[in-house]
Amino acid sequence: MKYFYFFLHRGIYFFAAMCLVSTSSEAQNVLFKNNKDTSGVNADSLAFSKVTSTRRDTLGYFPNNELFLKRSASGAISSVDIGEVKKLPYTSIDQMLIGRVTGVDVRIPSAEPGKRNSVFVRGTSSLLLSNRDLFYAQPTYVVDGVPLIMEHAFAYDIQRFDFNRMGTETNLLGFLDINDIESIEVLKDFAASAKYGPNAANGIINITTKAPRVGQMRVSVNAYAGVALKPAVDAVNGRYESDFRLPFYQKYADETQWRNFPRYLADSSQARYYGPANWDDLFLRNAFTEGIQAAVSGGTPYANFRFSIGQSSQQGVYDKTGIKRYDVNFGINIQPVRNLIFTTDISVANQNRKRNEFIRDRAGDEDYLFNYDAPLSPNKAYLQQYYTALENTINRNKNNSARIIANAKYSFLSHFTWNTRFAIDYGQNFRDFFVPTALGEGNSYVSNYDGLNRRMILDNSLQFAKTFPGKHHVEITLGQYGQWDKWRYDYGRAYKGSSDYVKIYQPGTDQQKEGRFGNFRLMFNTKDFTQSRLASFYTNIGYNFNEKYFVSLYVRRDGSSYLDADNRWLISPTLSASWKVHKEDFLKESSWLSNLNVRASWGRVGRLLMDEMYTGGPVYNVDAGWNGVPNMSTYNGFPVINAAYTTGYVVPGTSWPVVEQLNGGIDIGLFHDRLRASLDVYAKTDRNLVLKVPTLEEEGYTGIVKNGMDIRNYGYELSIDADVVKGKKFQWTTGINIYTNQNKLMALPDGITDLVINNRRFLVGKPVDRYWLLLNEGIYNSDDEVPVNPKTGRKMTYQGVTLKKGDPKWTDLNRDFDINDKDRVMKGRLSPAATGGFTNTFHYGAWDVNILLNYSFGRKVINQALADRFDFANREAIDDPKAIKEISWWSKVEGDYSKIPQYNPWSAVYAYQPNQTLFLEDGSFVKLRALTVAYNMQTEWMKRSGVEHLRIYATGNNLLTWTKYKGGDPEAVSYFGYDEGYYNWAAPRTFTLGFNFQF
Numbered sequence: 001m002k003y004f005y006f007f008l009h010r011g012i013y014f015f016a017a018m019c020l021v022s023t024s025s026e027a028q029n030v031l032f033k034n035n036k037d038t039s040g041v042n043a044d045s046l047a048f049s050k051v052t053s054t055r056r057d058t059l060g061y062f063p064n065n066e067l068f069l070k071r072s073a074s075g076a077i078s079s080v081d082i083g084e085v086k087k088l089p090y091t092s093i094d095q096m097l098i099g100r101v102t103g104v105d106v107r108i109p110s111a112e113p114g115k116r117n118s119v120f121v122r123g124t125s126s127l128l129l130s131n132r133d134l135f136y137a138q139p140t141y142v143v144d145g146v147p148l149i150m151e152h153a154f155a156y157d158i159q160r161f162d163f164n165r166m167g168t169e170t171n172l173l174g175f176l177d178i179n180d181i182e183s184i185e186v187l188k189d190f191a192a193s194a195k196y197g198p199n200a201a202n203g204i205i206n207i208t209t210k211a212p213r214v215g216q217m218r219v220s221v222n223a224y225a226g227v228a229l230k231p232a233v234d235a236v237n238g239r240y241e242s243d244f245r246l247p248f249y250q251k252y253a254d255e256t257q258w259r260n261f262p263r264y265l266a267d268s269s270q271a272r273y274y275g276p277a278n279w280d281d282l283f284l285r286n287a288f289t290e291g292i293q294a295a296v297s298g299g300t301p302y303a304n305f306r307f308s309i310g311q312s313s314q315q316g317v318y319d320k321t322g323i324k325r326y327d328v329n330f331g332i333n334i335q336p337v338r339n340l341i342f343t344t345d346i347s348v349a350n351q352n353r354k355r356n357e358f359i360r361d362r363a364g365d366e367d368y369l370f371n372y373d374a375p376l377s378p379n380k381a382y383l384q385q386y387y388t389a390l391e392n393t394i395n396r397n398k399n400n401s402a403r404i405i406a407n408a409k410y411s412f413l414s415h416f417t418w419n420t421r422f423a424i425d426y427g428q429n430f431r432d433f434f435v436p437t438a439l440g441e442g443n444s445y446v447s448n449y450d451g452l453n454r455r456m457i458l459d460n461s462l463q464f465a466k467t468f469p470g471k472h473h474v475e476i477t478l479g480q481y482g483q484w485d486k487w488r489y490d491y492g493r494a495y496k497g498s499s500d501y502v503k504i505y506q507p508g509t510d511q512q513k514e515g516r517f518g519n520f521r522l523m524f525n526t527k528d529f530t531q532s533r534l535a536s537f538y539t540n541i542g543y544n545f546n547e548k549y550f551v552s553l554y555v556r557r558d559g560s561s562y563l564d565a566d567n568r569w570l571i572s573p574t575l576s577a578s579w580k581v582h583k584e585d586f587l588k589e590s591s592w593l594s595n596l597n598v599r600a601s602w603g604r605v606g607r608l609l610m611d612e613m614y615t616g617g618p619v620y621n622v623d624a625g626w627n628g629v630p631n632m633s634t635y636n637g638f639p640v641i642n643a644a645y646t647t648g649y650v651v652p653g654t655s656w657p658v659v660e661q662l663n664g665g666i667d668i669g670l671f672h673d674r675l676r677a678s679l680d681v682y683a684k685t686d687r688n689l690v691l692k693v694p695t696l697e698e699e700g701y702t703g704i705v706k707n708g709m710d711i712r713n714y715g716y717e718l719s720i721d722a723d724v725v726k727g728k729k730f731q732w733t734t735g736i737n738i739y740t741n742q743n744k745l746m747a748l749p750d751g752i753t754d755l756v757i758n759n760r761r762f763l764v765g766k767p768v769d770r771y772w773l774l775l776n777e778g779i780y781n782s783d784d785e786v787p788v789n790p791k792t793g794r795k796m797t798y799q800g801v802t803l804k805k806g807d808p809k810w811t812d813l814n815r816d817f818d819i820n821d822k823d824r825v826m827k828g829r830l831s832p833a834a835t836g837g838f839t840n841t842f843h844y845g846a847w848d849v850n851i852l853l854n855y856s857f858g859r860k861v862i863n864q865a866l867a868d869r870f871d872f873a874n875r876e877a878i879d880d881p882k883a884i885k886e887i888s889w890w891s892k893v894e895g896d897y898s899k900i901p902q903y904n905p906w907s908a909v910y911a912y913q914p915n916q917t918l919f920l921e922d923g924s925f926v927k928l929r930a931l932t933v934a935y936n937m938q939t940e941w942m943k944r945s946g947v948e949h950l951r952i953y954a955t956g957n958n959l960l961t962w963t964k965y966k967g968g969d970p971e972a973v974s975y976f977g978y979d980e981g982y983y984n985w986a987a988p989r990t991f992t993l994g995f996n997f998q999f
Helices: 002-022 025-035 043-053 093-097 131-135 153-158 190-200 238-252 255-259 359-366 380-390 510-514 864-870 940-945
Strands: 077-079 104-107 118-121 140-143 181-187 204-209 215-228 287-300 303-315 322-337 340-354 394-412 416-435 445-468 472-497 520-545 549-560 569-580 593-606 658-670 675-694 703-726 730-740 742-747 754-757 760-763 771-773 776-779 808-810 825-827 834-844 847-857 860-862 920-922 925-936 949-963 990-998
Touching (some): 093 181, 093 204, 131 153, 181 190, 190 520, 190 569, 549 593, 675 754
Antiparallel strands (some): 104 118, 215 990, 549 569, 593 658, 675 703, 730 834, 776 808, 949 990
């Protein structure tokens, strides 16, 4: 395979070079012969030319239906400025949305290249309690009308730790090359997205790729290269850590605790821990990024094509991480006979990811906790031994993607159009992982993961469209939609191999005789698959009068294979209307009002369930594990089948969860559209959601799975753009957008009003994104300061443990002289209260300057990294991942140390637990996200040579951050609002130089 990638990489550059030198005017004339002039082409051919240039606007689920196209007058839609985005070294779609569109909350816990991120459109639709829940809250990404299939959460079923999903954990959106994208839009209400049915429950990110063009062959080449700067860290050694701990020992430690002082800190003469703190020389680097893409497109009005090939590579500044992508795309349009048009798109891509080397992640992968007595050395002279051992590991992460879209459109009887679309979205991901004995306490480890995601789609529709006398326009569409999804994985792991030189099976090598895993003594194999079927029938009735008043009714009937026969089908209606007020006679002569559009919509769609267990009530599986050792599939070496106690008791008769959304909006254009504004107000309610309600362990099951939870998200979105200056030489355009979202828990199953899950509390009528915290008031400096209950004469307690000198002074809200969960308050916000962006674009002659700032206000962050640093006594060498000290542990944790009281770290009350207001901080920020300077070359040579476009640009990314947060980057926190320090990598400053060339 390495030779394949070598030749593909070189082939991209060769293709780009040939495109630059081989397309002379004479060659184009030979290629197209008499097709240069289309003046003699018949009307049908000219119509085809127009269709193919914008075919993905017109050949979607509703061909030529302006009421339900992405440009719908009634829909809430935000667009990304593709021209500016392509100048930045982004590797996935979600990064391109930040600060550029409203209604979107993008969370990036780590800047590790290629790692999966999360996007939420108009709030979260479920309780975010674990990484599994994130999969059910993501929007659907639609490429050229086809909803893509993403990875499934079911791999978590066999994982003990909730760190990363098993497999490559790669962001699959990185398959798309920004230079192949024509537009990116966020469809937020059902007037814009109901045509995608249950796929639209979490919102739609609609991506349209570049289509073939009609005319002489045109070639474009886009390339860039850049560097991400090595971040600065405050590296420390054993001296710093010892000095940090000694005051606590001197104040609180007894003889036993002094004897247990960590051995790696006890001897200040040893260079391993007290030598130079220069581990960052091995862990951090200036990282390079580069990419090139070339495309060629052209053809006659009867047949045209577009072909592109691209490659990109991004190194990470941390831990030698990185990702490489190769992609090839081909599209062709053919009109074999009059009124019949065929379009076909084929896209394939490959991603290879170099992952981090976290000890925590390795422990989670191996399901094995190491001896944590001694951490890695902060001295690179000793640390190099560890990195040498890492070079003997294998951690290959490969993702392959293929997408095929075929569309046939036939128009007949003047007003009827038949459209058929068939699509396949196919993805495979492979991970080979090997750890030698030097890193496994004498035991080598190997695992292999082979995963598959596959979706097939068949969509047929018949449309009638006609404009009647009196300027009445009617469109009626009838359609059928089928979606077949499958997820599968094969996973094997083995321990205690006989040799570090026998790693992964390599066909055709000497290792083949050892078998796939070599001679390993303990082997475990797991495989699973789940598949779903969605069958739908839909109709759309659209009416508009004189392009002024628009009304549309869309009704859909969906059936899901994940529900039983009695609950399988759901009817979902959507009603939308809009009024183009500026077209009224009394405003036609207005010199200041160029656009005024008022719109409203209400709709309901079903939410697809993601597991097969809902079809028949309580389920059985091979789970024979117990608390702490889940998912054991055998007993004494024999396969077993058992009640799914850890999954939970599934109540029979699970029915469709639904999403109802009401949206009102207004679009305004003033002074010939020099000032443009759009305001949307929405309320989105998820009803009948499925929830696992915790139950007593004595009942066997971990919970009861049933319908009955309702969550409402509501807020507003405002965007304003203005052409401040529109001179001949100088132009200045500015824009600002803001998005707010509130949420409320409306109902819980069985009328429950108060529920506690995973240290989170949920109250009906209250928001679901709040922390559950103890209130800090200081410290008890003596035993005499601890309050005494006058009724019992006993001192105040924490969950029954008497408080003493050095313990936190927590507020006793219910005045029962016992601090417990009843004294916790719901406080802070995991999601921002307001987020958005501020852009300015300047044009002067051939120069362009673009500035993007994005902001997030009202979000609170738990500085868990600071809490963990002070909680050293409870985290030292315990048999738990909490005891893991990554190499970046040897750095000073950012935070305001002066505000942290000197509690007794050995106290039984868990003094430095993160879930208290002591560690709750304001995570608001403003970032200078991007600054770009571009020069558009315009010379006589270019005109003579047929060069249409040549732009050279330089851009800086993540340049400045303004925040009150005293920890690390307030954006780089976990999905659940916790700053985990060295597991949350901040995005580095990046500088890029590139060009766009077309002729």
